[in-house]
Amino acid sequence: MNAEIITTGTEILLGEIVDTNAAWIAQQLREAGVNLYYKTTVGDNEARLREVIELALSRSDVVIVTGGLGPTVDDVTRSAIAAATGCPLELRADALQTLQARFARFGVKMTDNNRRQAYIPRGGVLIENPVGTAPGILVEDERGAVFALPGVPREMKRMMQDSVLPWLRARNGDQGIIRRRVLRTVGIGESAVDSRLGELMHSANPSVGLAAHPGQVDVRITASARDEAAVEAALDAMEARVRAVIGDYVYSDIPREPFPLVVARLLVERRTAVTILETNTEGVITRTLASALPDGAPVATVAGITPADLTSSLAAELKVSADSGYSEDLALRAAAQAATSTGADYGLAILGSMGEDQGIYADQPGETYLAIVGPGIVKTRHFSFGGSDKLTQLLTGNRALLMLWRTLRD
Numbered sequence: 001m002n003a004e005i006i007t008t009g010t011e012i013l014l015g016e017i018v019d020t021n022a023a024w025i026a027q028q029l030r031e032a033g034v035n036l037y038y039k040t041t042v043g044d045n046e047a048r049l050r051e052v053i054e055l056a057l058s059r060s061d062v063v064i065v066t067g068g069l070g071p072t073v074d075d076v077t078r079s080a081i082a083a084a085t086g087c088p089l090e091l092r093a094d095a096l097q098t099l100q101a102r103f104a105r106f107g108v109k110m111t112d113n114n115r116r117q118a119y120i121p122r123g124g125v126l127i128e129n130p131v132g133t134a135p136g137i138l139v140e141d142e143r144g145a146v147f148a149l150p151g152v153p154r155e156m157k158r159m160m161q162d163s164v165l166p167w168l169r170a171r172n173g174d175q176g177i178i179r180r181r182v183l184r185t186v187g188i189g190e191s192a193v194d195s196r197l198g199e200l201m202h203s204a205n206p207s208v209g210l211a212a213h214p215g216q217v218d219v220r221i222t223a224s225a226r227d228e229a230a231v232e233a234a235l236d237a238m239e240a241r242v243r244a245v246i247g248d249y250v251y252s253d254i255p256r257e258p259f260p261l262v263v264a265r266l267l268v269e270r271r272t273a274v275t276i277l278e279t280n281t282e283g284v285i286t287r288t289l290a291s292a293l294p295d296g297a298p299v300a301t302v303a304g305i306t307p308a309d310l311t312s313s314l315a316a317e318l319k320v321s322a323d324s325g326y327s328e329d330l331a332l333r334a335a336a337q338a339a340t341s342t343g344a345d346y347g348l349a350i351l352g353s354m355g356e357d358q359g360i361y362a363d364q365p366g367e368t369y370l371a372i373v374g375p376g377i378v379k380t381r382h383f384s385f386g387g388s389d390k391l392t393q394l395l396t397g398n399r400a401l402l403m404l405w406r407t408l409r410d
Helices: 021-031 046-057 077-085 093-106 112-118 153-171 190-202 228-249 259-269 284-292 312-324 328-342 390-409
Strands: 002-008 035-042 062-066 089-091 119-121 125-127 136-141 144-149 177-186 207-213 216-225 250-252 273-278 301-305 346-352 368-374 377-383
Touching (some): 021 035, 021 153, 021 177, 046 062, 062 153, 093 112, 112 119, 119 136, 125 153, 144 153, 177 390, 190 228, 273 284, 273 328, 284 390, 328 346, 328 368, 328 377, 368 390, 377 390
Parallel strands (some): 273 346
Antiparallel strands (some): 089 119, 125 136, 136 144, 207 216
16 A cells, blocks of 8 residues: 655745654554655645645555644645545534534634534545544545544644554555664765665665765665564565675664764773874864763773874974875874874874865865774775865764774774
Protein backbone atom coordinates (compact mmCIF):
# COMPACT_ATOMS: atom_id res chain seq x y z
CA MET A 1 0.00 0.00 0.00
CA ASN A 2 1.26 3.46 -0.97
CA ALA A 3 0.35 6.54 1.06
CA GLU A 4 0.74 10.27 0.54
CA ILE A 5 0.70 13.14 3.03
CA ILE A 6 -0.76 16.58 2.35
CA THR A 7 -0.21 19.32 4.91
CA THR A 8 -2.35 22.44 4.64
CA GLY A 9 -1.62 25.88 6.02
CA THR A 10 -0.42 29.14 4.54
CA GLU A 11 1.56 29.76 7.74
CA ILE A 12 3.68 26.69 6.93
CA LEU A 13 4.39 27.90 3.39
CA LEU A 14 5.43 31.28 4.79
CA GLY A 15 7.86 29.64 7.20
CA GLU A 16 6.03 30.93 10.26
CA ILE A 17 5.71 27.44 11.74
CA VAL A 18 7.48 24.14 11.07
CA ASP A 19 5.54 21.15 9.76
CA THR A 20 6.17 18.50 12.41
CA ASN A 21 2.94 16.62 11.61
CA ALA A 22 4.20 15.19 8.32
CA ALA A 23 7.41 13.90 9.88
CA TRP A 24 5.52 12.16 12.69
CA ILE A 25 2.96 10.63 10.32
CA ALA A 26 5.77 9.40 8.06
CA GLN A 27 7.36 7.58 11.00
CA GLN A 28 4.04 5.91 11.87
CA LEU A 29 3.49 4.81 8.27
CA ARG A 30 6.97 3.28 8.18
CA GLU A 31 6.27 1.26 11.32
CA ALA A 32 2.95 0.13 9.82
CA GLY A 33 4.67 -1.15 6.67
CA VAL A 34 3.02 1.47 4.43
CA ASN A 35 5.12 3.01 1.66
CA LEU A 36 5.35 6.80 1.52
CA TYR A 37 6.50 8.34 -1.76
CA TYR A 38 5.14 11.90 -1.68
CA LYS A 39 4.62 14.72 0.82
CA THR A 40 3.03 18.03 -0.21
CA THR A 41 2.40 21.33 1.54
CA VAL A 42 -0.33 23.58 0.19
CA GLY A 43 -1.78 26.86 1.43
CA ASP A 44 -5.33 27.58 2.57
CA ASN A 45 -6.76 27.77 -0.94
CA GLU A 46 -9.59 25.44 -1.96
CA ALA A 47 -8.76 25.26 -5.66
CA ARG A 48 -5.10 24.44 -5.08
CA LEU A 49 -5.90 21.94 -2.34
CA ARG A 50 -8.43 20.21 -4.58
CA GLU A 51 -5.80 19.98 -7.33
CA VAL A 52 -3.27 18.45 -4.95
CA ILE A 53 -5.79 15.90 -3.61
CA GLU A 54 -6.76 14.85 -7.15
CA LEU A 55 -3.09 14.40 -8.06
CA ALA A 56 -2.49 12.37 -4.90
CA LEU A 57 -5.43 10.06 -5.64
CA SER A 58 -4.05 9.45 -9.13
CA ARG A 59 -0.83 7.93 -7.74
CA SER A 60 -1.42 6.80 -4.15
CA ASP A 61 -3.79 4.37 -2.43
CA VAL A 62 -4.25 6.49 0.68
CA VAL A 63 -4.07 10.26 1.13
CA ILE A 64 -3.74 11.78 4.60
CA VAL A 65 -4.60 15.49 4.82
CA THR A 66 -3.87 17.45 7.99
CA GLY A 67 -5.24 20.88 8.83
CA GLY A 68 -8.10 23.03 7.58
CA LEU A 69 -10.95 21.38 9.53
CA GLY A 70 -11.71 24.33 11.81
CA PRO A 71 -14.73 26.65 11.73
CA THR A 72 -13.22 29.65 9.94
CA VAL A 73 -13.49 30.77 6.32
CA ASP A 74 -9.94 29.68 5.49
CA ASP A 75 -10.56 26.10 6.70
CA VAL A 76 -11.20 24.65 3.26
CA THR A 77 -10.23 20.98 3.59
CA ARG A 78 -13.80 19.64 3.76
CA SER A 79 -14.92 21.48 0.65
CA ALA A 80 -11.73 20.62 -1.25
CA ILE A 81 -12.17 16.91 -0.54
CA ALA A 82 -15.84 17.14 -1.55
CA ALA A 83 -14.88 18.72 -4.87
CA ALA A 84 -12.00 16.30 -5.52
CA THR A 85 -14.16 13.21 -4.86
CA GLY A 86 -17.42 14.49 -6.36
CA CYS A 87 -19.22 14.05 -3.03
CA PRO A 88 -21.08 17.24 -2.01
CA LEU A 89 -20.99 18.40 1.60
CA GLU A 90 -23.92 17.44 3.82
CA LEU A 91 -24.78 18.38 7.37
CA ARG A 92 -24.40 15.36 9.64
CA ALA A 93 -26.81 15.46 12.56
CA ASP A 94 -24.67 13.18 14.70
CA ALA A 95 -21.60 15.34 14.17
CA LEU A 96 -23.62 18.46 15.04
CA GLN A 97 -24.94 16.87 18.23
CA THR A 98 -21.43 15.91 19.27
CA LEU A 99 -20.24 19.47 18.69
CA GLN A 100 -23.13 20.96 20.67
CA ALA A 101 -22.50 18.58 23.56
CA ARG A 102 -18.79 19.37 23.55
CA PHE A 103 -19.40 23.14 23.74
CA ALA A 104 -22.03 22.67 26.44
CA ARG A 105 -19.55 20.69 28.52
CA PHE A 106 -17.02 23.50 28.14
CA GLY A 107 -19.67 26.03 29.21
CA VAL A 108 -19.09 27.99 25.99
CA LYS A 109 -21.73 29.17 23.52
CA MET A 110 -21.32 27.54 20.10
CA THR A 111 -21.26 30.18 17.38
CA ASP A 112 -22.94 29.57 14.03
CA ASN A 113 -19.65 29.20 12.15
CA ASN A 114 -18.85 26.07 14.20
CA ARG A 115 -21.65 24.30 12.31
CA ARG A 116 -19.21 24.05 9.38
CA GLN A 117 -17.34 21.37 11.29
CA ALA A 118 -20.43 19.13 11.11
CA TYR A 119 -20.49 19.12 7.28
CA ILE A 120 -18.75 16.19 5.60
CA PRO A 121 -18.73 14.84 2.02
CA ARG A 122 -21.70 12.60 1.18
CA GLY A 123 -20.95 8.99 2.03
CA GLY A 124 -17.97 9.94 4.17
CA VAL A 125 -17.23 8.37 7.53
CA LEU A 126 -16.77 10.48 10.65
CA ILE A 127 -13.60 9.87 12.67
CA GLU A 128 -14.09 10.60 16.35
CA ASN A 129 -11.94 13.32 17.87
CA PRO A 130 -11.88 12.62 21.62
CA VAL A 131 -9.53 15.53 22.41
CA GLY A 132 -10.92 18.33 20.22
CA THR A 133 -14.00 19.69 18.48
CA ALA A 134 -13.31 19.02 14.79
CA PRO A 135 -14.10 15.44 13.73
CA GLY A 136 -11.95 13.69 11.18
CA ILE A 137 -13.23 12.41 7.85
CA LEU A 138 -12.69 9.34 5.68
CA VAL A 139 -13.89 9.42 2.07
CA GLU A 140 -13.34 6.50 -0.33
CA ASP A 141 -13.87 6.17 -4.05
CA GLU A 142 -12.56 3.89 -6.81
CA ARG A 143 -9.18 5.67 -6.81
CA GLY A 144 -8.40 5.36 -3.12
CA ALA A 145 -9.10 6.74 0.33
CA VAL A 146 -8.73 10.26 1.73
CA PHE A 147 -8.34 10.88 5.45
CA ALA A 148 -8.75 14.40 6.83
CA LEU A 149 -7.35 15.08 10.29
CA PRO A 150 -7.00 18.25 12.37
CA GLY A 151 -3.72 20.15 12.18
CA VAL A 152 -3.40 20.40 15.97
CA PRO A 153 -0.65 17.82 16.68
CA ARG A 154 -2.25 16.47 19.88
CA GLU A 155 -5.56 15.84 18.12
CA MET A 156 -3.98 14.48 14.94
CA LYS A 157 -1.78 11.97 16.79
CA ARG A 158 -4.64 10.65 18.91
CA MET A 159 -6.83 10.12 15.86
CA MET A 160 -4.00 8.49 13.89
CA GLN A 161 -3.37 6.03 16.69
CA ASP A 162 -7.01 5.29 17.47
CA SER A 163 -8.47 5.14 13.98
CA VAL A 164 -6.20 5.66 10.97
CA LEU A 165 -3.35 3.26 11.77
CA PRO A 166 -5.67 0.33 12.65
CA TRP A 167 -7.53 0.95 9.36
CA LEU A 168 -4.26 1.01 7.41
CA ARG A 169 -2.95 -2.18 9.02
CA ALA A 170 -6.21 -4.00 8.31
CA ARG A 171 -6.34 -2.86 4.68
CA ASN A 172 -2.66 -3.58 4.19
CA GLY A 173 -3.09 -7.15 5.37
CA ASP A 174 -0.80 -6.45 8.33
CA GLN A 175 2.10 -7.07 5.98
CA GLY A 176 4.77 -6.08 8.43
CA ILE A 177 7.03 -3.14 9.10
CA ILE A 178 9.54 -0.90 7.40
CA ARG A 179 12.79 -0.15 9.20
CA ARG A 180 15.74 2.05 8.36
CA ARG A 181 19.38 1.95 9.40
CA VAL A 182 21.91 4.73 8.85
CA LEU A 183 25.66 4.26 8.45
CA ARG A 184 27.57 7.50 8.91
CA THR A 185 30.75 7.93 6.90
CA VAL A 186 33.53 10.52 6.90
CA GLY A 187 36.50 11.16 4.64
CA ILE A 188 34.78 10.05 1.44
CA GLY A 189 32.52 12.00 -0.92
CA GLU A 190 28.99 11.15 -2.06
CA SER A 191 30.01 10.31 -5.63
CA ALA A 192 32.81 8.04 -4.38
CA VAL A 193 30.40 6.19 -2.09
CA ASP A 194 27.92 5.77 -4.94
CA SER A 195 30.63 4.47 -7.27
CA ARG A 196 32.01 1.97 -4.78
CA LEU A 197 28.63 0.60 -3.73
CA GLY A 198 27.73 0.01 -7.40
CA GLU A 199 24.89 -2.50 -7.80
CA LEU A 200 23.92 -2.22 -4.12
CA MET A 201 22.50 1.22 -4.92
CA HIS A 202 19.95 -0.47 -7.21
CA SER A 203 18.72 -3.01 -4.66
CA ALA A 204 14.94 -2.94 -4.09
CA ASN A 205 14.52 -4.52 -0.65
CA PRO A 206 16.57 -3.63 1.25
CA SER A 207 17.16 -0.40 -0.63
CA VAL A 208 20.27 1.76 -0.26
CA GLY A 209 20.29 5.55 -0.52
CA LEU A 210 22.70 8.39 0.25
CA ALA A 211 22.36 11.71 2.05
CA ALA A 212 25.26 14.15 1.77
CA HIS A 213 26.11 16.57 4.58
CA PRO A 214 29.02 19.01 4.82
CA GLY A 215 32.10 16.86 5.18
CA GLN A 216 30.35 13.50 5.42
CA VAL A 217 27.83 11.14 3.82
CA ASP A 218 25.06 9.01 5.35
CA VAL A 219 24.23 5.63 3.83
CA ARG A 220 20.55 4.79 4.46
CA ILE A 221 19.48 1.15 4.34
CA THR A 222 15.70 0.59 4.30
CA ALA A 223 14.03 -2.83 4.52
CA SER A 224 10.48 -4.15 4.83
CA ALA A 225 9.44 -7.54 6.18
CA ARG A 226 6.57 -9.26 7.96
CA ASP A 227 8.08 -9.06 11.44
CA GLU A 228 10.86 -7.41 13.38
CA ALA A 229 13.19 -10.42 13.30
CA ALA A 230 12.98 -10.68 9.51
CA VAL A 231 13.49 -6.98 8.89
CA GLU A 232 16.48 -6.81 11.23
CA ALA A 233 18.03 -9.84 9.50
CA ALA A 234 17.61 -8.13 6.12
CA LEU A 235 19.20 -4.94 7.45
CA ASP A 236 22.09 -6.91 8.97
CA ALA A 237 22.79 -8.66 5.69
CA MET A 238 22.81 -5.45 3.64
CA GLU A 239 24.87 -3.59 6.24
CA ALA A 240 27.51 -6.33 6.06
CA ARG A 241 27.68 -5.92 2.27
CA VAL A 242 28.00 -2.14 2.53
CA ARG A 243 30.68 -2.35 5.22
CA ALA A 244 32.64 -4.84 3.11
CA VAL A 245 33.03 -2.08 0.52
CA ILE A 246 33.33 1.16 2.50
CA GLY A 247 33.69 -0.03 6.08
CA ASP A 248 36.94 1.87 6.58
CA TYR A 249 34.97 5.12 6.31
CA VAL A 250 31.98 4.14 8.50
CA TYR A 251 32.28 5.62 11.96
CA SER A 252 28.78 5.13 13.42
CA ASP A 253 25.34 3.60 12.90
CA ILE A 254 23.64 6.09 15.22
CA PRO A 255 21.66 8.76 13.32
CA ARG A 256 23.05 12.27 13.77
CA GLU A 257 25.96 11.14 15.95
CA PRO A 258 28.80 13.65 15.38
CA PHE A 259 32.19 12.32 14.35
CA PRO A 260 34.20 14.25 16.99
CA LEU A 261 32.16 12.51 19.70
CA VAL A 262 33.20 9.10 18.36
CA VAL A 263 36.87 10.12 18.30
CA ALA A 264 36.64 11.55 21.82
CA ARG A 265 35.06 8.34 23.08
CA LEU A 266 37.93 6.34 21.62
CA LEU A 267 40.45 8.64 23.29
CA VAL A 268 38.82 7.89 26.63
CA GLU A 269 38.70 4.14 25.98
CA ARG A 270 42.39 4.12 25.03
CA ARG A 271 43.32 6.48 27.91
CA THR A 272 45.14 8.61 25.38
CA ALA A 273 46.51 12.14 25.31
CA VAL A 274 46.93 14.01 22.03
CA THR A 275 48.39 17.41 21.26
CA ILE A 276 47.31 19.15 18.08
CA LEU A 277 49.22 21.84 16.21
CA GLU A 278 47.09 23.82 13.76
CA THR A 279 47.86 26.55 11.24
CA ASN A 280 45.07 27.26 8.74
CA THR A 281 42.41 25.56 10.89
CA GLU A 282 43.19 28.09 13.63
CA GLY A 283 42.48 25.83 16.62
CA VAL A 284 39.07 24.68 15.38
CA ILE A 285 39.98 20.98 15.50
CA THR A 286 41.39 21.19 19.03
CA ARG A 287 38.36 23.03 20.36
CA THR A 288 35.89 20.70 18.65
CA LEU A 289 37.56 17.53 19.94
CA ALA A 290 38.15 18.88 23.45
CA SER A 291 34.51 19.93 23.78
CA ALA A 292 33.40 16.40 22.81
CA LEU A 293 35.26 14.84 25.76
CA PRO A 294 32.95 13.96 28.65
CA ASP A 295 33.17 16.18 31.70
CA GLY A 296 35.83 15.09 34.15
CA ALA A 297 37.60 12.62 31.85
CA PRO A 298 41.17 12.67 33.24
CA VAL A 299 42.13 9.53 31.35
CA ALA A 300 42.12 11.41 28.03
CA THR A 301 43.36 14.88 27.23
CA VAL A 302 43.33 17.09 24.16
CA ALA A 303 45.79 19.99 24.05
CA GLY A 304 46.41 22.57 21.38
CA ILE A 305 49.57 24.47 20.55
CA THR A 306 50.64 27.00 17.94
CA PRO A 307 53.81 27.03 15.82
CA ALA A 308 55.24 29.60 18.23
CA ASP A 309 55.15 27.00 21.02
CA LEU A 310 57.74 24.80 19.27
CA THR A 311 61.50 25.12 19.52
CA SER A 312 62.75 28.35 18.05
CA SER A 313 64.41 26.70 15.05
CA LEU A 314 61.31 24.73 14.02
CA ALA A 315 59.02 27.69 14.76
CA ALA A 316 61.15 29.87 12.50
CA GLU A 317 61.12 27.23 9.76
CA LEU A 318 57.32 26.97 9.95
CA LYS A 319 57.01 30.76 9.75
CA VAL A 320 59.14 30.89 6.60
CA SER A 321 57.30 27.91 5.06
CA ALA A 322 53.92 29.57 5.59
CA ASP A 323 54.76 31.68 2.52
CA SER A 324 56.98 29.31 0.55
CA GLY A 325 55.03 26.09 1.19
CA TYR A 326 55.05 23.30 3.75
CA SER A 327 56.33 19.76 3.26
CA GLU A 328 55.71 16.23 4.50
CA ASP A 329 58.98 16.25 6.46
CA LEU A 330 58.12 19.52 8.17
CA ALA A 331 54.66 18.20 9.14
CA LEU A 332 56.24 15.06 10.66
CA ARG A 333 58.74 17.06 12.68
CA ALA A 334 56.02 19.43 13.88
CA ALA A 335 53.80 16.50 14.97
CA ALA A 336 56.67 14.81 16.81
CA GLN A 337 57.61 17.98 18.65
CA ALA A 338 53.96 18.70 19.48
CA ALA A 339 53.79 15.40 21.38
CA THR A 340 57.18 15.91 23.01
CA SER A 341 56.39 19.45 24.16
CA THR A 342 53.45 18.30 26.28
CA GLY A 343 54.32 14.67 26.97
CA ALA A 344 51.30 13.48 24.96
CA ASP A 345 50.97 10.00 23.46
CA TYR A 346 50.33 11.42 20.00
CA GLY A 347 51.14 14.59 18.14
CA LEU A 348 48.92 15.70 15.27
CA ALA A 349 50.02 18.51 12.95
CA ILE A 350 47.90 20.36 10.41
CA LEU A 351 49.97 22.61 8.16
CA GLY A 352 47.99 24.41 5.48
CA SER A 353 48.29 27.52 3.35
CA MET A 354 46.29 30.45 4.64
CA GLY A 355 45.92 32.90 1.72
CA GLU A 356 42.58 34.67 1.61
CA ASP A 357 42.18 33.69 -2.05
CA GLN A 358 42.82 30.01 -1.26
CA GLY A 359 40.30 27.33 -0.47
CA ILE A 360 38.85 24.16 -1.92
CA TYR A 361 36.90 26.05 -4.62
CA ALA A 362 39.38 28.91 -5.16
CA ASP A 363 41.40 29.51 -8.33
CA GLN A 364 44.51 28.97 -6.20
CA PRO A 365 43.41 26.21 -3.83
CA GLY A 366 46.67 25.94 -1.88
CA GLU A 367 47.71 22.78 -0.03
CA THR A 368 47.57 21.07 3.36
CA TYR A 369 49.81 18.49 5.04
CA LEU A 370 48.64 16.29 7.90
CA ALA A 371 50.96 14.22 10.07
CA ILE A 372 50.49 12.08 13.17
CA VAL A 373 53.32 10.67 15.27
CA GLY A 374 53.02 8.32 18.24
CA PRO A 375 54.20 4.98 19.63
CA GLY A 376 55.20 3.05 16.51
CA ILE A 377 53.05 5.36 14.36
CA VAL A 378 54.19 7.75 11.62
CA LYS A 379 51.52 8.80 9.11
CA THR A 380 51.14 11.67 6.67
CA ARG A 381 48.52 12.91 4.23
CA HIS A 382 48.65 15.63 1.59
CA PHE A 383 45.67 17.51 0.15
CA SER A 384 45.72 19.89 -2.78
CA PHE A 385 43.65 22.55 -1.03
CA GLY A 386 44.28 24.91 1.84
CA GLY A 387 42.88 28.20 3.04
CA SER A 388 41.16 29.22 6.25
CA ASP A 389 37.53 29.50 5.14
CA LYS A 390 34.86 27.58 7.06
CA LEU A 391 34.43 24.81 4.47
CA THR A 392 38.16 24.16 4.21
CA GLN A 393 38.45 24.05 7.98
CA LEU A 394 35.56 21.58 8.18
CA LEU A 395 36.95 19.25 5.51
CA THR A 396 40.51 19.46 6.86
CA GLY A 397 39.24 18.85 10.38
CA ASN A 398 37.32 15.76 9.30
CA ARG A 399 40.40 14.32 7.59
CA ALA A 400 42.65 15.08 10.55
CA LEU A 401 40.22 13.46 13.00
CA LEU A 402 39.82 10.53 10.59
CA MET A 403 43.59 9.99 10.71
CA LEU A 404 43.53 10.09 14.52
CA TRP A 405 40.47 7.82 14.72
CA ARG A 406 41.98 5.17 12.47
CA THR A 407 45.25 5.30 14.40
CA LEU A 408 43.49 4.74 17.72
CA ARG A 409 41.07 2.17 16.31
CA ASP A 410 43.76 0.05 14.64
